[in-house]
Amino acid sequence: MNQLHEPSPPVAAAPQSEEGASSSSGGATPAGPWELLLFVAGQSPKSVMAYANLRKACDHYLPGRYNIELIDLTRAGQAALAKQYQVVAIPTLIRTQPDPQKRIIGSLSDLQRLVTDLELGSPLHTPPTPS
């Protein structure tokens, strides 16, 4: 649970070989690094769960090719970001890369759905077990 208090740790990203790949091709894994913003407020169980589930799914489908920026709105200076990103519900996950932007709210407890909604990979791919 400590990770919530740490500034968003950029997960070691693999060097990129391809550029400009689109994400929209259903199921195809995009080439660029994924940029994910996860808005949380303090260490609420929902926030902790959302972070863990997101990590799990990304590690499974995008090993080394994603960045999760964890934004704790209760921290000094972070509140303005809520307005900037139109965050109302907590937790809110925003995929800024690849296009198009996607937004998911909630504790992300349904991993299968998370994979589908984020278009992380083929639904046929064996999904990770929820934490």
Place this chain on the structure above:
Amino acid sequence: MHVHSPDEKLTPHHLVKAPTGIKGFDEITFGGLPAGRPTLVCGAAGCGKSLFAAEFLVRGIREFGENGVLITFEETPIDIVTNVDSLGFDIPALVNDGKLALDHVVVDRQQMDENGEYDLEGLFVRLAHAVESVGAKRVVLDTIETLFSGFSNQAILRAELRRLFDWLKNRGLTTVITGERGDGALTRQGLEEYVSDCVVLLDHRVVGQISTRRMRVVKYRGSAHSTNEFPFLIDSEGMSVLPITGASMDYDVSDKRIPSGIPALDEMLDGGYYEGSCILLTGSSGTGKSTLAAHLAEKTCVEGKRCLYFSFEESPKQIVRNMRSVGRDLQPHVDSGRLQIASSRPTAFGLEMHLVKMHKAIEQFAPDVVVVDPISNLNTAATSDESTQMLLRLVDILRAKGITTFLISLSHSGSAQETSGENLSSMVDTWLLVRDVENYGERNRVLYVLKSRGMQHSNQLREFLITKDGVNLVPAYLGSEGVLTGSARLAQQQRETVAAIVESDLQRMNRLKLEQKKRALDAQIEVLRAEHLAAQEELERLGSDQRARDKAVETDAAAMNLSRNRQ
């Protein structure tokens, strides 16, 4: 369980109120909204909820030094700025001065997936941030119900709203929450369940194709408030609510008289109308009612006072032109600003709106005399009952301000003369009646004072003449066939003049006769007196002869005696 400790005491706690600065609203709520608590303002689309909320914030900043936060859920900040700009509310300036914080909350369900549990902490964070950034005391959430369409989990939403209102209350923020009116309920989502302190309902009703905005304080926990519906107006200065039935009866009365502009009428009224009283003039059409009002208006202006003339029949220019034809030149007074003629069509808006507009005009112009010409036309904007009520309120307001009110009512020919169409008789102090009298092939006007409270007034009919120099009143003649007016009166006058001449001739002759008789008698007296004198002299003469004779006899007798003795 909460256990009372012995030293815990209940302390008296007074409800503090936050004035809104909205004209009239603070009066009907006796001070404004509950300070530090949420208030629900609900109503159908287009009823003015958002405007109420915006004015509450802007006036709070400008007039009461309380900074504010405006969270919008539907309109973008640009919309808001545009909407209230026409009211003279410069939102960008307030934002730049750090007095107002705006946040537009967008929740688009189409662009968002839900997965697992969530709460609305993000909204709390944004609200807290906005409040802290300007040190706000007032918050507006407009319209928070939009959230219900943005999230599928209603249970979470309701719990979060409850938490939000508690949060606002705990921070002591005076909050206005707007809500759309639902079917059979105050709001679609039942927000009134959460906001229990104060609920204000706005309404926009169309009756007979005329729309009127109304407001009612449905609930105000811990405070007295007027439960009536109040009309309100949105114009270039924002909202104004008219606390019509709030007018009380404890106004001052004046002993001063104000001239009616017609000396003969002043004489009938023992000196003129009372200042601050209500005068009703009824009459059928074409009886010169407006002319009488113009006299009052002109006289008021000549005396340096101010007159506000509401006309529901003629335009200002028409009135000025028509009154010039009877020698009342109102134009100089219009130019000098002492006289204001406000014309409007009775059907232009609802009755309440008329009242609000009149009230506003009275507030702004601060007149000494108000003329309403005619009140009967307002019936076309409402039922008779409603217009009576409205006039009662108007008279109450004017009375409380000590403004003399001159109401003109058109009575329809055929209806009883002693009733005004509006059943106003009980509320007027002086009631003048102008009536047509038809005789000898003419139609003439007579005026009389039907009643006049608190003054000795004439009980006589006067003939009401409209000349090119204005109105004049002449005593009417009472003949064997009733009241004589017009040429009948002139004929009567002539007859009386002739009769007077004849009369004086007769008298002169009588006098001459008597004088002659007196002179004759005097002559007789002279004659008698002379005879009397003559008789007197005769008598005296007879007396002196006798004495001489007696003396001679005596002398003769003595001589005889003497001679006899010598012999």
